[in-house]
Amino acid sequence: MDRWLWHARVVKARTSAAELVESGHVRVNGVRETSPGHAIKTGDVLTIALDRTVRVMKVVAFTERRGDANSARVLYEELNERKE
Template identity: 60%
Template sequence: MSEGSGSTGGDRQRLDKWLWFARVIKSRTSAAKLVEEGHVRVNSVRADNPAKSIRPGDVLTIALDHQIRVLKVVAPGERRGPFEEARHLFDELTQPVGNPVPPL
C-alpha cells in the first residue's frame, strides 16, 4: 500500500504527514516527534509511530503545549496549502475553553 497522497494510497495517509498538511503542526519533523513522544492518540489508542495510517472517520486527540485538540479526520491531504484549504481536512471536536456545555 502506498502512503503517498492522491488516489494511489486510497483514503489512508501517514499520521505525521496528515498533521502537517492539516496545519496542526508547523513542520513534518515536529509532527513525527509529537507522535513519537506519545502526545497523539488515534481512536483513543496512543500512536507511537509517525507512519501509522489514518483514514477519514478516525478521531485524533493531540496534546499540544497549552491545549488538547480533538479532531475528526474528514479527508487525507494532498499538499500543505493555505489554512482555508487545510480546514477541510478535519472537523474540530474540541470544546472551547470558557464555554461549558449547559446542563440538560
C-alpha cells in the same frame, strides 16, 4: 499520520509532527500511537496534546500537498469546540 498532521497545519514542520507522535502526544480513536507512519483513515478521531491544550479532531479528508490555512480546515472537524 505525521504527514496528515502537517498538511492539516497542526504543526509547522513535518519533523515536529513526527516528534509529537513519537513522544506519545497523539491518540487515534483513544489509543496512544507512537509511530509517525501509522495509517489513519477518514472518520478516525485524533486526540492531540499540544502547547498545554488538547485538540480533538475528526479526520474528514486527505490532500496530496500542504495548502493554506483555509484548505487545511477542510481536512478535519474540530470536536472539542464549544458550539453556541
